[in-house]
Amino acid sequence: xxxxxxVINGMNLNQQFEAxxxxxxxxxxxVETESVYGEAFLRWAYGNPLGRLTVAVAVKRLWFSRWYxxxxxxxxxxKKVAPxxxxxxxxxxxxxxxxxxxxxxxxFFYRALKPSARLIAAGDSVAVFPAxxxxxxxxxxxxxxxxxxxxxxxxLAKFLGSAELAAEFEGGSMLISRLCPVDYHxxxxxxxxxxxxxxxxxxxxxxxxxxALRRKLxxxxxxxxxxxxxxxxxxxxxxxxxxxxxxxxxxHQTYQAGSQxxxxxxxxxxxxxxSCVTTVYKPGAIRFDNDLLDQxxxxxxxxxxxxxxxxxxxxx
Numbered sequence: 001x002x003x004x005x006x007v008i009n010g011m012n013l014n015q016q017f018e019a020x021x022x023x024x025x026x027x028x029x030x031v032e033t034e035s036v037y038g039e040a041f042l043r044w045a046y047g048n049p050l051g052r053l054t055v056a057v058a059v060k061r062l063w064f065s066r067w068y069x070x071x072x073x074x075x076x077x078x079k080k081v082a083p084x085x086x087x088x089x090x091x092x093x094x095x096x097x098x099x100x101x102x103x104x105x106x107x108f109f110y111r112a113l114k115p116s117a118r119l120i121a122a123g124d125s126v127a128v129f130p131a132x133x134x135x136x137x138x139x140x141x142x143x144x145x146x147x148x149x150x151x152x153x154x155x156l157a158k159f160l161g162s163a164e165l166a167a168e169f170e171g172g173s174m175l176i177s178r179l180c181p182v183d184y185h186x187x188x189x190x191x192x193x194x195x196x197x198x199x200x201x202x203x204x205x206x207x208x209x210x211x212a213l214r215r216k217l218x219x220x221x222x223x224x225x226x227x228x229x230x231x232x233x234x235x236x237x238x239x240x241x242x243x244x245x246x247x248x249x250x251x252h253q254t255y256q257a258g259s260q261x262x263x264x265x266x267x268x269x270x271x272x273x274x275s276c277v278t279t280v281y282k283p284g285a286i287r288f289d290n291d292l293l294d295q296x297x298x299x300x301x302x303x304x305x306x307x308x309x310x311x312x313x314x315x316x
Contacts, residue, residue, distance in 0.1 A: 021210050023134045024295040026304045034134070034180070072272045077105035084108075088182040110185050110252075110269040118184075120264035121309040124192070124234050127286060128263060129310050131187045131277045133179040134301035137292035137310070141174045141280070146299060148210045152217040159221040160239065160280070161201040169239065171283040175292075175310060176220075178208060178276040178301065186269040187242060187277045188306050189261050193232035195240075197257040198268075201225040208245045208276050210301075220278075226251045228267075234313050239280040240267065251275075264307050287314040 021034040092099055094117040102108040121128050138144045141154050157166035203224045224244040231237055242251045250271030288311040295302050
């Protein structure tokens with residue numbers, strides 16, 4: 001063991017950085033290993049000194065993501081769709097449109113689904129996942145020190161871009177919903193309410209894969225973000241925040257600010273890449289489901305789909 005590397009769960013720090021990404025699949029009841037899109041590049045980019053320099057100089061820059069997004073918008077990118085579907089076993093029966101109708105890879109990437117493909121958990125006191133993906137539940141964001149790796153603390157004021165908002169949500173709960181490139185890339189409202197206009201918080205565009213977040217959690221508040229305040233009758237004011245990432249400069253809002261939205265209503269979509277949606281609740285507002293909290297204590301995200309229940313109003 002290298003000197004100075006603490007041992008946690010039988011692994012020293014370097015081993016923790018390099019460990020496979022494991023998550024609990026709510027549907028199968030099993031701990032599974034993630035098949036990471038572009039894993040070799042990600043490990044080099046965030047684990048190798050030259051790779052980290054490349055990220056700092058080019059990859060995190062907005063122009064890089066815009067350039068890559070331009071490539072994915074070109075008609076020539078259509079040839080990537082069929083291999084992607086086959087390699088990652090994407091269920092085409094869920095698509096709202098025929099596979100051949102997509103004019104580019106990006107159109108396929110932010111595809112809409114049939115309404116029947118995602119059922120919304122019923123009940124005014126029930127909150128749902130805002131997106132498909134791997135979800136990490138934090139019961140008290142101010143006290144937690146286990147964000148993807150032990151010892152990392154979350155800076156709520158920097159994340160929300162406001163000391164005043166951070167004071168309101170101090171000691172509150174947070175759900176980080178991480179989308180991989182293979183996931184459905186539209187995001188939705190987790191509860192009914194009245195949303196504000198989405199505000200942009202500018203920043204860089206690094207990967208939000210655990211391979212990157214294990215080394216630098218601050219990526220979450222250094223990346224480009226869009227913040228929406230949602231006034232709700234059951235959960236009080238909550239924050240819904242989209243976080244951009246490498247090749248995800250595009251966070252597109254499709255809802256109407258100030259109007260009443262239903263739980264599960266479409267909020268927007270991401271252009272190409274991995275990304276995440278975070279939902280922040282005030283202290284005592286929500287009680288996350290047991291599987292989310294139990295798995296978070298073990299360092300695991302939970303795989304679940306948009307519309308499935310994630311918690312309920314925390315009645316005293």
